[in-house]
Amino acid sequence: MKDWLKITIGEFIDFNPLEKLQKNTIAKKIPMDKLGTFERKIKGFEFKEYKSGPKFKNKDTLLAKITPCLENGKTALVNILEDDEIAFGSSEFIVLRNNELSDYKFIYYLARSPYFREKAISCMEGTSGRKRVNEGALKNLSINVPPLAIQQKIAKILSDLDDKIEVLSQLNDNLAQLAKTIYDYWFVQFDFPDENGKPYKS
Template identity: 60%
Template structure:
């Protein structure tokens, strides 16, 4: 067991370090929604006029201090800024900046460790549903940590796992972009391959004006509405929040932007997927493809599936995802989408599209579940590395 030193948390990190920002200045802003649960990586930023909020630089750690974001694991490492750039974000972030002798990556992993999180959650004050960490109390807690040299070794092991997860996420984003590009090329520009393998419209394929759609479409195609081709999956059993785990055998899908809100081992609530299903959120514009067995999370999460032979589920996913969902009534509820106009292609074209994209989404699924395994390995190793049960040579 490696030697550990007891230190107060405020000896390890500066809390909300001071930065000079002129009020009204336009800067990168990181809202709470750009922190995923149990994810090191910040998903992006917006440009905003600074009025108030947390301020930070690269190598700082952002910890959500409000319930339920803290309990759900919203903690991230800042690495998306330019050199010496200062950004700002939610007032509900605690910004941690490592002090001398503390490795910045190690500080991130310390912040997501069970010991630190238990300390932070125990410091929460306020009314139910709006509790926040009392930072003054959190600073006073003692915590055990290794020497800086060992900190770097621990951080490098955990960081290697997170970087592989990030790589898989980038690959999956590219895979989805490939399927989307093919959809646009075939079903928006109508340059699907003709009998000679040439792009249909660009090669002079016959186009016919459709009065309903008010545009030309390929001969043999027709107009339709969403209600014709789409059904809800019946009998989906909701998994209660208390039964949603941080890890488990089956993902729990949800309409939130994180898409997967947790896991369950409860077989009774699992939907077995032979082809693919689609998640549609009543209260968001989220549309996601599910090509794995899963359980359903929050109310308002609609599970959709094709009921039309010429629109297989992988094509249906692209169709729904390419609708302007903001146009369809209060909270984009599914019932407002039923009359949305769509183009129905020839069945041989849609089947060919399906044949091409299924391997793409199978690779996506492989990466998705590999990330689950990598996350579980990281979470298994993290506390043992932090408390010295496991050492890195």
């Protein structure tokens, strides 16, 4: 770890980078409820007229800044947009983007880690139940980070694991749907197979 850097979070990550999206433009919006708990995948979007809110593009990380969403791990990596497409989201997101010191996937996994999350929670302000991260305070905190090449290796391992988890999750969903279909045929429509393996009613 002798090559690791000790720098501020604001030096390592660009917060809420500027993007152009004219007001009243119809664009994809990602609300808070489309972020899962400690899940990379965004569950969907809706088309809305842009009025305000943070703007982002593919490879950005969305981090919830309000309680209890931050504590519950609502963090996602944006990868559902077209090339060069700009979207917007909940005003309770912090958008995190990599720079020349950082890898975008590593930033996502860092933001999801207890190490980073505890730092963010320590910067929350406001009344109980409506606390939000003070972004200026968070950017000024120091962290230890590996060189870019090591970041990329770490991120690849974790990303490959997430890929496998998502495939298995989809397989489980498919099996659950198959079980539901069989149950419906057999116990709702009573179209179960007879002793010869043929449909009982058909």
